Amino acid sequence: MAKWADYLISHVKKDSSDRVVSVLLHEDNGETVSRGYVKTKDEVIALLKRGKTVCTILWGYPKWSKGAEVDYVKYQNGEYLRTDRNKTAKDNLDNLIPLHV
Secondary structure, X not given: OOOOOOEEEEEEEEOOOOOEEEEEEEEEOOOOEOOOEXXXXXXXXXXXXXXXXXXXXXXXXOEEEEEEXXXXXXXXXXXXXXXXXXXXXXXXXXXXXXXXX
């Protein structure tokens, strides 16, 4: 498997306002995907600001499939994780498995 990105997001936790609070973030090792670690939205945005690449992944037994590239946008008074770059005041990692921590 070719490396898809520096980091991969497999699960997402949202608050009652549908805003991303945290994600399960993995390192993309090329041939393997690391164990996931819970990271806040702000930590993921900091990685993106440092030039790291992030994409979503979906589990389809027996392997992961590449999802969409993830970026962030600044809009009004906040920063949001998005798989598209339109300036909408919300996060949109909607197709990922809910993270329960």
